[in-house]
Every structure is written in C-alpha cells, then in structure tokens.
Amino acid sequence: MSKPAFKPERTMWSKKFTYDHWMESTGLPVHKGFFVDDLRSVPLGWWEERQSRSAFIQLMGQEGVSSTRVSEIPPKETTKPLKFALDEVVYVASGQGMTTLWYDGSSVKKSFEWQAHSMFVVPHGCHHQFSSMRGDAPARLLHYNYLPIGLSAVPDPDFFFDNPRLAPDDAVGQEDLYSEAKMVESAQPDEALGLRVYWYGNFFPDMRAWDKLDANARRGAGGRSVYIQFPNSELSAHMSVFAAQTYKKAHRHGPGRAIIVPAGEGYSIMWEEGKEKVVVPWHECSMFVPPNRWFHQHFNVGATQARYLALHPPMQFHGHAEKVADRAKDQIEYPDEDAFIRRKFEEELGRRGVKSLMPPEAYTERNFEWSKSMGKR
Numbered sequence: 001m002s003k004p005a006f007k008p009e010r011t012m013w014s015k016k017f018t019y020d021h022w023m024e025s026t027g028l029p030v031h032k033g034f035f036v037d038d039l040r041s042v043p044l045g046w047w048e049e050r051q052s053r054s055a056f057i058q059l060m061g062q063e064g065v066s067s068t069r070v071s072e073i074p075p076k077e078t079t080k081p082l083k084f085a086l087d088e089v090v091y092v093a094s095g096q097g098m099t100t101l102w103y104d105g106s107s108v109k110k111s112f113e114w115q116a117h118s119m120f121v122v123p124h125g126c127h128h129q130f131s132s133m134r135g136d137a138p139a140r141l142l143h144y145n146y147l148p149i150g151l152s153a154v155p156d157p158d159f160f161f162d163n164p165r166l167a168p169d170d171a172v173g174q175e176d177l178y179s180e181a182k183m184v185e186s187a188q189p190d191e192a193l194g195l196r197v198y199w200y201g202n203f204f205p206d207m208r209a210w211d212k213l214d215a216n217a218r219r220g221a222g223g224r225s226v227y228i229q230f231p232n233s234e235l236s237a238h239m240s241v242f243a244a245q246t247y248k249k250a251h252r253h254g255p256g257r258a259i260i261v262p263a264g265e266g267y268s269i270m271w272e273e274g275k276e277k278v279v280v281p282w283h284e285c286s287m288f289v290p291p292n293r294w295f296h297q298h299f300n301v302g303a304t305q306a307r308y309l310a311l312h313p314p315m316q317f318h319g320h321a322e323k324v325a326d327r328a329k330d331q332i333e334y335p336d337e338d339a340f341i342r343r344k345f346e347e348e349l350g351r352r353g354v355k356s357l358m359p360p361e362a363y364t365e366r367n368f369e370w371s372k373s374m375g376k377r
Contacts, residue, residue: 006157017064018155019148029055034270035280035288039093039142039260044072051080057142061291065256065313067147068287073097073132073139083127085160087233088145089311091207091260092118093285095139101128104166112203117262119237119309121202121230125165142287144258144311146235181228198227207239207262207309234314240298241307245357247299247345250332255292256313261285264306267348269341270296277340282308295332297341301348334362 008021023030028045036042036057044053050071057068073079073095090099094116102109103126113133114120122128132139150160181201204210210226228237239262242248250269259268261282271277272294280288290296300306312318342363346356362368 008155017148018151019064019067020058022151022157023056023058026056031055031057032059034060034278035282035286037281037286038283039070039285039287040140042070044070050082057287059258059287059289061255061289061294062148062258063255064148064152065146065317066258066289066311067143067145068258069143071130071141071143073130073141075132075135075138078131079129081127081129083125083162084122084145085124085163085165086145086147086150087124087230087235088122088143089230089235089237090120090122091142091144091309091311092116093140093142095132095134095137097133097139098131099128100131101126103127104164115206117206117208119204119207121233121235123202123232142260146314149314184229198229200229200231202230204228208307210239236312237310238312239307239309241305242298242300243305243357244300244303245349245354247341247358248297249334250295250297250337250341252290252293252295252330254313254317256289256317258287258289258311260287260309260311262307262309264300264304264308265302266298266300266306268296268298269344270294279344297332297337299345299348301345301352303354333366334358334368335364335366 006022006025008016008018008025026047026049028047029043031042036059042055042057044055046052047054053072055070057070059068062068070093071079092114096113096115098111098113099120099122100109100111101122112120130139130141147160151157154160181199181204183197184200185197224242225238225240228239230236240248247266252273261284263284265283267282268280268288268290269277270280270288270290272291282288298306298308342358345358349356359368359370362370
C-alpha cells in the first residue's frame with residue numbers, strides 16, 4: 001500500500017511552516033521549549049516508515065530554520081537505506097558504530113567507524129545506512145540539517161527523501177573523504193569574530209578530545225575555539241572551550257544555531273533585550289538553541305574545562321553585523337553586564353564549595369587582556 005500524499009492545509013494566516021506539518025504527520029514526539037537535558041535519554045517514538053525509533057527536537061529559536069532529530073540504532077542492527085537531498089551533520093550522542101554511503105549507479109561504497117562524540121557529515125544525494133557495532137547498548141545520533149527552509153521552498157517531502165534524481169558520485173576516487181579534518185588558514189581572516197584558521201573536513205573523531213584550537217579573546221574567559229567548514233557544503237560549525245569557574249561574555253546573533261555540550265557542567269542565560277532572563281542548565285549531551293537576537297552567556301561551574309559545539313544555520317541567518325563597529329551592540333562587556341549575572345555565578349559556585357576564578361580586573365578594565373591573567377596562575 002502506498003503512503004498517503006502529504007497535503008498540509010495552509011493559509012496566509014498560518015503560524016506553522018510546512019516542516020511543522022510534516023513533523024506532525026510522522027506521529028513522532030516533538031520536544032519543544034528552551035533546551036533538552038540529555039540527548040542520550042530524551043524519549044523517542046516508533047517511526048514506521050523508517051523502521052526505527054526517533055524524535056524531533058524543535059526548540060525555540062529553530063522554527064523554520066534548522067532541523068534536529070534524534071535517532072536510535074539497536075545493538076548490532078543497521079538502519080534502512082535512506083537517500084536525502086540535503087547535507088546533514090550527524091553528532092554521535094552515544095554508542096559505537098559505522099556509516100556506509102554510496103551513490104546511484106556506482107559500485108563504490110564508503111564506510112567509516114565512529115564513537116560517542118564523533119561528528120561527521122552525510123553529503124546530499126547519497127544513500128546511507130547507520131550500523132551499531134556494540135552488542136550491549138544502542139547508539140544514538142543527532143541529525144542537523146536545513147530541511148525547514150527546503151520544505152518552505154518546495155512543500156513536498158518526497159522531493160527530499162529518496163528522490164530518484166542521480167547525484168554526481170563525489171565519493172569515487174576520494175579515499176580520504178572521511179579522514180581526519182585538516183587545518184586551513186583563512187584567505188580573508190575575520191579578526192572581529194576570532195576567525196584566523198579553520199578546520200576543513202567532514203569527520204571529527206571525538207569532539208571531547210579535539211584540541212586543535214585557536215585563541216578567541218573577543219568572547220572572554222581565556223576561551224579557545226575551532227571553526228569548522230565541511231567540504232562542498234554551506235554547513236559550518238564551531239566549538240569553544242573555556243576554563244572551570246569562569247564565564248564567557250554575553251552576545252547575540254541570528255536563529256537556528258543548535259548548541260551541543262560534549263563535556264562540562266554549567267549553565268547558560270538567554271534573554272531578549274530588556275526582558276526576563278531564562279536559565280538553561282547543561283552537562284554532557286545537553287542541547288539548547290538561543291532564539292533569534294537573544295543575548296546568551298555561558299558559565300562553567302564544573303571542576304574541568306567546558307566545551308560547547310555550535311552547529312550553524314545558513315549564512316543568511318548568522319546575524320552578525322557587517323561593520324565591526326556595529327558588532328559592539330551584539331556583545332556585552334563584563335563591566336557593562338547586569339549585576340545579576342555575576343551574583344548568580346558566584347551563588348552557583350558557592351553551592352559547590354568553590355570560588356570564581358574571574359580576574360577582578362575583567363570587571364573594571366574594558367580592554368583587559370585575559371592572557372596575562374592566565375599566565376599568573
């Protein structure tokens with residue numbers, strides 16, 4: 001029996017996107033709100049069409065821009081083959097397994113192994129399967145893509161899934177397609193964003209251990225970052241790492257940026273300018289999305305370095321000002337922040353029996369150089 005045609009009822013006054021109607025048509029759970037506590041335990045449902053357990057995550061700030069979904073692969077099992085018309089970032093929340101991909105009309109298949117906290121890209125137009133290699137526990141994957149935008153342009157899911165169009169076999173002859181990413185120096189460095197070098201590739205073996213980072217003084221806390229560009233794709237990402245008992249400066253940008261925590265314990269505060277603040281607790285495998293143009297600020301209250309991975313929306317939604325001078329409006333310096341920010345941080349540390357390692361000068365010197373403070377420790 002063929003599946004019924006997807007025909008959502010839409011009017012010019014509808015507040016739903018085609019993607020919302022499609023999510024609902026699957027019957028899967030749709031997790032909403034400001035954050036997901038743990039991707040490894042978020043409730044899933046059975047997706048008959050895919051013969052797997054899955055759930056959608058549609059947090060405030062994603063609507064109409066980016067898609068996130070959690071899928072689960074039972075021990076020693078392999079998913080049904082799927083062909084998807086868009087590039088997709090996959091982050092491994094738990095488990096150990098293998099991905100196999102191939103193109104129509106080609107005898108060449110590419111396979112590579114992954115583990116918890118690996119990240120890789122499945123290129124558009126290829127068939128792919130995921131296999132769990134452990135016999136004692138399932139694997140959980142987080143999928144990130146731009147399907148909401150695609151369905152707004154072409155409101156037909158069959159256009160994006162298992163479309164018979166033949167894609168170029170880009171995998172042929174590229175034996176290092178999923179080798180470890182390589183560092184590239186930017187031809188046009190963006191010093192305002194801290195972007196001087198980036199990592200180019202579509203396989204990162206363990207985002208908890210990735211240490212090929214660059215200083216990111218602009219955001220404070222002595223933090224370091226790695227910027228990531230995936231081959232032949234507008235998908236991009238970055239990961240930031242910062243020290244225990246410190247916090248980053250508040251900043252804001254556009255919607256659709258999914259933030260995953262590979263390691264650490266802390267919280268973030270998010271707020272629309274002039275409105276109530278929302279506190280988002282996080283730990284390993286938490287996820288949250290800062291809503292469009294909301295300020296947000298990250299706090300490490302754990303005993304070790306914290307790191308967060310941000311999967312970026314399309315460039316049209318990055319939301320950064322074109323002029324460096326205008327970017328000052330999108331970041332709050334430590335001397336200018338609400339007194340609540342520092343008070344809340346010190347209270348959270350006090351509950352854990354530790355004290356802030358923020359240098360006092362950071363609150364008084366607008367051009368404070370964090371590197372000098374780090375050298376005194």
